[in-house]
Every structure is written in structure tokens, then in C-alpha cells.
Amino acid sequence: MDAPIELDIYYSDGAERSSVVGRYHAHTRRKTVFLFTSGALLLLMLLISASIGAIGISPANVLRILLSGDLEGPGRIVWSVRMPRIVGAILVGAALSLSGTVMQSVLRNPLASPYTLGLSNAAAFGAAFAIVVLSAGRADSSSIAINSPYVVTISAFAFSLTAAAAVLLLAKLTRISATAMVLAGIAIGSMFAAGLTLMQYLADSVQLANIVSWTFGDLGRADLRAISMVTIAAVPSAVFLLHHRWEFNAMDAGDETAKGLGVNTERLRVAGMVAASLLSAISVAFFGIIAFIGLLGPHIARRVIGGDHRRLMYASPLLGAIILLASDTAARSVLAPMVLPVGILTSMLGGPLFIYLLLKRRMQ
Amino acid sequence: MTLKVDGIEFGYAAHSTIHDVSLAADRHDILAVMGPNGVGKSTLLKCLNRILEPRHGSITIDDADVRGIARSDVAKQIGYVPQRGVASHMTVFDLVLLGRLPYIGWDACDGDFELVGRVLEVMGLSHLSLRYADEISGGEFQMVQIARALAQQPRVLVLDEPTSDLDIRNQQHIMRTLAQIVRSTPMVVVMAVHDINLSLRYANKFVLMNEGTIYAGGGKEVITSESIRAVYGIEARIAEFDGTSLVIPQ
Numbered sequence: 001m002d003a004p005i006e007l008d009i010y011y012s013d014g015a016e017r018s019s020v021v022g023r024y025h026a027h028t029r030r031k032t033v034f035l036f037t038s039g040a041l042l043l044l045m046l047l048i049s050a051s052i053g054a055i056g057i058s059p060a061n062v063l064r065i066l067l068s069g070d071l072e073g074p075g076r077i078v079w080s081v082r083m084p085r086i087v088g089a090i091l092v093g094a095a096l097s098l099s100g101t102v103m104q105s106v107l108r109n110p111l112a113s114p115y116t117l118g119l120s121n122a123a124a125f126g127a128a129f130a131i132v133v134l135s136a137g138r139a140d141s142s143s144i145a146i147n148s149p150y151v152v153t154i155s156a157f158a159f160s161l162t163a164a165a166a167v168l169l170l171a172k173l174t175r176i177s178a179t180a181m182v183l184a185g186i187a188i189g190s191m192f193a194a195g196l197t198l199m200q201y202l203a204d205s206v207q208l209a210n211i212v213s214w215t216f217g218d219l220g221r222a223d224l225r226a227i228s229m230v231t232i233a234a235v236p237s238a239v240f241l242l243h244h245r246w247e248f249n250a251m252d253a254g255d256e257t258a259k260g261l262g263v264n265t266e267r268l269r270v271a272g273m274v275a276a277s278l279l280s281a282i283s284v285a286f287f288g289i290i291a292f293i294g295l296l297g298p299h300i301a302r303r304v305i306g307g308d309h310r311r312l313m314y315a316s317p318l319l320g321a322i323i324l325l326a327s328d329t330a331a332r333s334v335l336a337p338m339v340l341p342v343g344i345l346t347s348m349l350g351g352p353l354f355i356y357l358l359l360k361r362r363m364q
Numbered sequence: 365m366t367l368k369v370d371g372i373e374f375g376y377a378a379h380s381t382i383h384d385v386s387l388a389a390d391r392h393d394i395l396a397v398m399g400p401n402g403v404g405k406s407t408l409l410k411c412l413n414r415i416l417e418p419r420h421g422s423i424t425i426d427d428a429d430v431r432g433i434a435r436s437d438v439a440k441q442i443g444y445v446p447q448r449g450v451a452s453h454m455t456v457f458d459l460v461l462l463g464r465l466p467y468i469g470w471d472a473c474d475g476d477f478e479l480v481g482r483v484l485e486v487m488g489l490s491h492l493s494l495r496y497a498d499e500i501s502g503g504e505f506q507m508v509q510i511a512r513a514l515a516q517q518p519r520v521l522v523l524d525e526p527t528s529d530l531d532i533r534n535q536q537h538i539m540r541t542l543a544q545i546v547r548s549t550p551m552v553v554v555m556a557v558h559d560i561n562l563s564l565r566y567a568n569k570f571v572l573m574n575e576g577t578i579y580a581g582g583g584k585e586v587i588t589s590e591s592i593r594a595v596y597g598i599e600a601r602i603a604e605f606d607g608t609s610l611v612i613p614q
Contacts, residue, residue: 020490021481024457027494246465252452253462257509259415260444261465261516262436306496307453310471 031305038318042090045322049089049329050082054337088222088230089325089342092287095234095279097297097320101312102241102276104298105248106269109182113294114280117167117182118189119160120291123284125192126159127152128199128211149221152214157285163188164277168270217290217343219328226286233282237275238317244268245309252307290343292350293320299357365391365426365550367520372421374411381407382576385421389569391550394543396563398556399573400596405556406447408573409522412554413442425519439466443513447524447556451505457493459508460484463515480515487511487541503534510538514545521546523555527562535559539566560587560611584609 047059050066057065057074065075096114103112114120130152167185196215200208241248247268250258255265280294297320298312305311324342327349331340372385382404389395397405410416412423414430423430425441443463452459460483464476484490487507492500497508506526513521526542527535543566546553557563563570564587571581574595580586592600592611599614 020457020484020493021477024455024477024481024493027455027457243470246462246468249452249454249458249462250465252450252454253459253512254446254448254450256410256415256444256446257449257512259435260413260439260442260446260513260522261462262434262439263465264435302453306455306458308455308458310458 031311034305035311035314035318038315038322042318042322042325045325045329046086046090049086049325050078052329052333053077053082084222084224084227085219085328086325087227088219088287089328090321091227091230091234092219092283092290093293093297093321093324094317095230095238095283095320096290096293096324097301098238098241098313098317099276099279099283100294100320101298101301101309101316102248102272103294105252105309106272106276107179107181108252109179110299111295112182112185113292114277114284115289115291115294116189117185118163118187118192119185119277119280120284120289121189121192121196122163123156123160123281124211124215124289125195125199126156126285127214127288128196128203129159130155131207131210131214132199132203153285157281159192160281160284161277163192164273164281168273172270213341214288215343216341217284217288217346218341219287219324220339220341221287230282230286233278237279240275241272242313244272245313248272248309248313249307252309288341288343290324291347292354293324293346295354296320296323296350299354303357365519365552366424367552367554368422368424368427369412370422370424372408372411372418372423374407374416374418380419380576382411382573384577385411385573387571387578387581389552389554391552392546393569394546394553394555394567395569395571396555396557396567397571397573398558398560398563398595399579403573404576405573406524409444409524409554409556412520412522413438413444415444436466439516441518442520442522443516443518444522445506445509445513445524445526447528449505449509451498451500453496453498455494456489456497456500456508457484459497460489460511460515463512466516479517483511483514486545487514503530503537506530506534506538507541510542519551521551521553523553525556525558528558535562542566560592564609564611587611 047062050062051057051059055074055077057078061074062078064070065078071079100113103114103117104110134151134155166188167181170184171181200211203211247258247263250261250263251265251268258265283290298316301312301315301319305315324346327345328342331342331345334340367389369385369387373380373383375381375383385408387395397408399405407416411418414435418431430438430441457480460480461472461476464472464480468476484493487510489504489507489511492504492508497505500508510523510526527538530538539562542553564584569581569583570586572579572586572591572595579595580591587602587609589600589602592598601612601614603610603612
């Protein structure tokens with residue numbers, strides 16, 4: 001017979017650090033370095049973005065303005081024109097990316113995102129509904145404008161959450177699998193897409209222009225109100241999700257494993273979806289449809305640091321923020337002085353980039 | 365350390381999947397649960413740590429009822445390895461660290477890392493600790509799953525067909541490692557197995573299930589030609605070879 005193995009897992013004797021643990025910590029430090037590097041990159045991107053525009057301001061000057069709070073001359077441009085847009089990009093990029101990360105984990109589907117689950121389509125329908133039926137949009141003397149942005153935003157938000165609730169309710173009532181939940185999301189999304197088309201058909205030409213311009217995600221709508229509203233919704237959701245990062249890891253190992261580790265998987269799945277939906281619904285309601293950030297951020301982050309939510313939940317929003325800020329900076333400068341809505345750019349570039357990531361993984 | 369299961373019943377609506385299931389095991393026991401496919405072995409195992417809530421009956425560990433306590437407290441007593449675990453894109457170390465989930469507050473502490481290091485060494489997984497779980501072999505992943513369950517510091521380790529997808533070398537490796545660990549640890553292993561000969565070699569208690577309940581339970585003596593015929597419906601001879609019983613189907 002074999003000799004018994006001494007497994008002293010019942011005694012914590014403060015034994016000296018084993019080499020396995022040492023190597024693990026060294027490995028972990030590399031991932032932490034990646035997080036800090038991403039943070040530094042985001043700050044650098046912020047300086048570059050704030051320096052680019054009709055009036056060039058050097059990054060060094062931007063830094064001085066930001067640190068001193070100077071509101072004169074170029075300071076005014078940086079603080080009141082460029083910073084709201086930049087902060088908006090960082091917030092929305094992080095929110096959509098975190099939301100995608102959670103949806104992909106909870107639904108066990110790498111293609112789950114606010115967009116693929118129909119939340120964006122529902123928000124667009126909600127905005128169109130407000131513009132056409134609640135007549136929240138009309139022609140100004142000189143330009144097309146939405147005269148009650150509140151109504152449009154609230155309606156978009158409400159419909160977006162309705163879509164999320166419908167997916168969840170369907171899952172709850174029929175006990176369908178996580179995979180089927182994604183299909184349900186696609187079905188509900190296409191119903192709202194049809195509704196959006198109907199609204200466009202019923203709209204007059206001004207309303208139609210309003211709907212189309214709302215649908216393009218545009219960070220130009222960032223102002224103090226939008227930023228504070230998104231922050232108010234995003235911070236509690238993010239804290240909740242981060243608090244449960246270990247449980248999300250457990251769910252990734254399979255529901256039975258998670259239950260065996262004491263996780264209430266049904267409750268976490270619903271709570272996670274609610275928090276993720278809130279994050280994306282509030283972003284879409286204020287800024288319109290910005291596709292692919294909810295896929296690109298999480299997927300690049302997973303590729304680099306792995307699927308451990310203890311780090312992924314920081315890395316993914318950081319990367320989402322960097323990508324959206326970089327895209328928006330490009331959208332402002334490629335056809336300057338014309339400013340492209342960033343939603344067009346993320347879709348145009350995000351699609352090919354995503355296919356590239358998939359192919360590269362396949363090659364490996 | 366004693367595990368007692370008394371009169372467990374589980375089912376949906378009027379139909380019961382398992383009923384009147386009672387069994388007992390003491391520390392250092394390896395209890396093999398056997399029976400044909402669909403007889404309720406997995407259901408029974410899932411009832412032990414309340415992945416499925418039994419309708420009736422009690423499960424006690426050292427006279428403390430498992431059914432009256434919080435899920436996370438159950439996880440401190442019972443480690444569970446499912447038949448099909450999902451290998452996620454996490455390092456082996458991080459996956460085993462997940463076994464500390466029932467114990468941690470906001471984050472893992474030094475003691476948790478040390479314990480995971482020790483479990484990995486005992487299971488012979490140190491060299492894999494920084495590999496991603498979705499990039500190692502099936503046999504290695506099964507060892508990782510058992511390591512994760514051991515990191516829970518369980519008093520009862522529940523394994524659902526731990527060797528079913530493995531080659532003969534990995535089957536031996538896993539069973540031998542488990543047997544060595546159980547002998548030195550105040551722990552009970554309860555496992556569902558299809559391979560009767562493998563369990564005859566490594567287990568010391570046996571439960572034969574038939575039609576959702578227990579047909580026979582006890583030591584080696586319960587594995588007889590009669591009980592095999594009654595449970596599996598096949599003719600088999602029991603032979604002795606090198607001090608181990610062997611079931612040879614006719």
C-alpha cells in the first residue's frame with residue numbers, strides 16, 4: 001500500500017512561504033503592473049485628447065491647466081468644452097465594458113453585450129417613441145434639435161430596462177438556459193428594431209432626422225447633468241459587481257461548482273443582469289448607441305490577463321475607457337472641423353478588430 | 365467525524381427521484397455509490413450539500429444538521445466536484461483559490477494562499493499552478509477540481525464520477541492520491557462510480573442503488589453475484605485476485 005500523504009490543510013501553522021505561492025505572487029504582480037500601465041495610458045490619452053481640437057493646446061499646457069484649475073483662455077476651452085466630452089467617454093466606455101463583462105459571464109456567452117441583448121435597440125425605440133409620439137423633438141428655426149432631452153432620455157432608459165426585464169422574466173418563468181437567454185435577447189431586440197422602423201415610418205422629416213441623429217452614439221451630449229446622472233447610476237452598480245467578483249469566478253466554473261461553493265447562482269445571475277443592464281441603459285439613454293465597446297473591452301482584457309474577475313473587473317472598464325476615448329479623439333480629428341459621432345467609428349472599426357481577434361485566437 | 369444521511373427524499377411535484385435513502389460513514393471512509401445510469405446517484409450526491417434541496421430526511425455531520433445552516437457554511441463542511449465542471453480561462457492556482465470562497469470576506473489573505481500552495485503540492489499540481497485551466501488535459505483538470513474542493517477544508521468530499529472521462533493511468537492516479545489523503549485526514553469521501561472494480565480496490569464502503577433507493581449498503585460483502593444481478597440485471601462472478609475482489613461479467 002502507498003504511504004499516507006500528510007495533508008495538513010486543517011492546521012494553519014504559518015509555514016514559510018512555499019515556492020508555488022512565491023511564483024504565483026510574482027505572476028500576479030505582472031497582472032497588477034498591466035492594470036497600472038493601462039491607468040497611465042488612460043491619463044496620457046486624456047492629455048492628448050484634451051490638446052487636440054480647433055485650437056491646439058500642448059499636452060504640457062493641458063496638464064498645467066488641469067492641475068491649476070485655470071479657467072482663463074485655453075483653460076476655458078479645456079474645462080468647459082473638452083473635459084466634459086473626455087469624462088463622458090471614460091465613463092461610458094468603462095460602463096459599457098463592465099456591463100459586457102458581466103453579461104458574458106452571467107449568460108455564459110462570449111457574444112453577450114448590451115447591444116446583442118437588445119438593450120440598445122430598445123433604447124433607440126424609446127428615444128424614437130418620445131420624439132414621435134410624445135413629440136419631444138421639433139425643428140428649431142435654424143437647426144434640428146430635441147427640445148425635451150429629459151423625455152427622450154427617460155423614455156430610452158425605461159425601454160432599455162424593459163427589454164432587460166423581459167429577458168430576465170422570460171428566463172425566470174420558463175427556466176431557460178443561459179444560452180437561450182441570449183437568443184431571447186436577440187428576439188426582443190429585433191422586436192424593438194421593428195418598432196423603431198415603425199416610428200421612423202410614422203415620423204415627419206424633422207422627427208426622422210432627430211431619431212437618426214439620436215441613434216448615432218455621440219459624446220457631444222456630455223454635460224454636467226449627463227455625467228452626474230451616469231455616475232450616480234454607475235457607481236453603485238460597479239461597487240455591487242466588484243463586491244461579487246469571487247462569486248462570478250465561481251459561476252464561470254459551472255453552476256454546480258458555484259452552488260457547491262455556497263453561491264446562490266439564481267440570485268446572483270438576476271442581480272448581476274440588473275446591475276449590468278442599469279450600467280448600459282443609463283449610458284445608452286444619455287449618449288445613444290455605441291456598439292462594440294461592450295465586446296472589445298472585455299475580450300481584449302481577457303486575452304491579456306485571463307478570465308479572473310478579481311482583475312478583469314478593473315482591466316475591462318479601463319480598456320473600454322481607453323478605446324472609447326481614443327475613438328472619440330479620432331472621430332473629432334479625422335474629418336476636422338467636422339466631428340463624427342463616435343458610434344459610427346466604433347462600429348466601423350470595432351467590427352473588423354473583433355473579427356481579427358477571433359481569427360487570431362483560432363490560429364493559436 | 366461521522367456523516368449520517370437519514371431518509372432523504374427528493375423529487376419534482378408528485379414524482380420522487382430518490383426516496384428513503386439512508387447511509388452513514390466515518391472518518392477515513394471512502395464510500396462508493398453505485399448503480400445503473402439514471403438511478404439517482406447524482407441526485408443523491410447533490411442532496412448532500414443541498415445543490416438540490418431534499419423534501420424529507422436529514423443530513424448530519426457530527427450530529428449537526430446540514431439542512432438548517434447557510435449555504436456558505438455548508439460549503440465549509442462539504443466539498444463537491446461535479447461530473448462536468450467548466451474549465452474557465454483562469455490559472456490553476458486561481459481556480460484552487462476559489463475553494464477559499466466560503467471563508468473570505470472582501471479578499472483572500474496570506475493563509476489562503478499558503479493553503480492553496482500546500483494543496484497543489486499534495487495533489488502534484490505545483491508545476492501547473494500558473495497554466496490556464498482551459499489549456500490543460502482532462503486528467504489534470506479533474507485533479508484541479510479535486511484540489512479546489514480540498515481547499516474548502518471539507519469534512520466530507522463529494523465526487524460525482526471523478527474518473528469517468530479518464531484513461532486508466534489517470535484513474536489510478538486520482539484514486540490513489542485520494543486514498544492516501546483520506547487515510548491521513550479526518551475526512552469522508554463519498555463518490556459515485558461506474559467502475560465496480562476500481563471502487564472495490566479503493567473504497568471500503570459500498571452502496572448499491574436501484575430504482576431511486578438503496579438496494580444494499582455495507583462493506584465489500586454487499587458486492588455479490590446476487591446483488592449485481594438485482595441491480596444491473598447482468599450475471600457476474602466475483603473472483604479474488606491478489607487480495608482484491610474482482611467483478612467479472614459473464
